[in-house]
Amino acid sequence: MGQRRTGLFEKLLSRGTRAFWSRAANAAGTTDLSVLRSQRTEARILRQKLDELTYTADSRLAWPRIGLSNFPKPAGTDWSWRPQLWRGALPFKGISGVESKTMLGxxxxxxxxxxISELTLRQLRNTRQEDLAPFGLRMDVFQFDGSFLSLVLALPQLSCEGLTRRHLLRMEAIVETETPLEIFARINVRHGPNTEQIVRELxxxxxxxxxxFDLAYTKLNxxxxxxxxxxxxxxxxxxxxVTIRDVTFSRNPRAEL
Incomplete structure (x- = not known):
């Protein structure tokens, strides 16, 4: 009962507030300037809070839902993963002049x-019907005076547990580029003092x-x-x-030859 009374009170209060601001807007052309100045200040504060509410509501209610980690996987998959950057919101929306070794989560x-870095990164909310990941990553590169640019994804420790040379590691992604671009994916597996590497062009x-990535072609210990x-x-x-709307990984044993 208490919750219903509170809900009814809030509805009546909200209705009264909307009526007040509707009357104030209609009368703004003739309102005394001192009163109008005060109303403008209150309206700006209210608009800021409403914008914050709308932004958060749009983000939470849009599809796909935040935190979603489901995606299609090959038969026999024994480990799968979507990085956090594509599952949940970062504490910041974007970075400009991105320095090397900047972490995103x-x-x-x-x-x-x-x-001189002319690189910007921004997390964006995926809302297209075909998107499964809640978030994407957009990278804008202007002038580039360096010799390399890479995005490093640290796989969780679970990906290493039970890993053998019989395993295939699959990476799937949705990538959009403004102009044609070569992108390579290199897997690195550290075992003792050595690191195995396999490179694939996307x-x-x-x-x-x-x-x-077929680990049978490595000398993995x-x-x-x-x-x-x-x-x-x-x-x-x-x-x-470059917009990376989704990145997922899955691991499954290769069939015996």
């Missing part, structure tokens, strides 16, 4: 060797990308696997905009 780091024909990470390497990124 706990799992993604940007690396470059520019003397086929960007239709925006949806899938590459597989299965008993000493310590960590894994992925480098996304952008070749000649200047004067381009």
């Amino acid at each position: 706990d799992e993604v780091t940007i690396f470059h060797d520019c003397q 086929p960007l024909d239709d925006g949806k990308v899938m590459v597989e 299965e008993k000493r696997v310590e960590s894994m990470w992925i480098d996304l390497i952008f070749e000649g990124p200047q004067m381009n905009q």
Whole structure:
């Protein structure tokens, strides 16, 4: 009962507030200037709060829902993962003049060797019908005086548990570029003092990308696997905009030959 009374009171109060501001707006042309000045200040404060509410509500109510980690996986998958950057909101919306080794959350780091950074990064909310990830990452590169630009994704420790040379690691992504661009994905598996690497070029024909890394072609010491990470390497990124709407990983044992 208490909750219903509170709800009714809030509705009546909200209705009264809307009526007050409606009358104030209609009378603004003839309102005394001292009163109008006070109303303008209150209206600006109210608009700021309403904008904050609308932004948060749009973000939470839009599809796909925040925190969503589901995506299609191959049969036999024994581990899968979507990085946090594509699942949940970062504490900041964007960064300009991005310095090397800047972290985006706990799992993604940007690396470059520019003397002057003309690189901006912004997390965006995915709202397209075909999107499964709640968020995407947009990177704008203007002049680029460096020799390399890469985005490093640190895979969680679970990806290393039980890892063998029989495993295939699949990476799927949705990537949009303003102009044609070469992007390479390099998996790094650290085992003891050594690191195994496999490089694949991302086929960007239709925006949806899938590459597989076959660990059978490495000298992986299965008993000493310590960590894994992925480098996304952008070749000649200047004067381009790259939007990564989703990135997912899955691991499954390769069929016996």
